[in-house]
Amino acid sequence: MSDLAMLQLYGTMGGETEWTTQTVSRSIVFNLPLDPAQGRIDRWWDERVWRLRALTGLTPNDEDYR
Numbered sequence: 851m852s853d854l855a856m857l858q859l860y861g862t863m864g865g866e867t868e869w870t871t872q873t874v875s876r877s878i879v880f881n882l883p884l885d886p887a888q889g890r891i892d893r894w895w896d897e898r899v900w901r902l903r904a905l906t907g908l909t910p911n912d913e914d915y916r
Contacts, residue, residue: 868875875881903909 865876865879871884871886873881873883900909
C-alpha cells in the first residue's frame, strides 16, 4: 500500500492518470477498481458516511500502513 502523501506528491510531479468506466490507474503506483454509483442520493449518502467515519477516526490513515 502506498502512502497517501506519496501519491499526492506523484500527482503534482506529473504522469498520466488513466480513467475508464471500471478503473483508475497510474503507472507503477496504483490500479484501483471503481464502483459504479447507483444515483445521486447514494453518492451523497456514501460520501457523508465516509466523512463521518473519517471525522470519528474510523478510517485508516497513513500511519496505520507503516
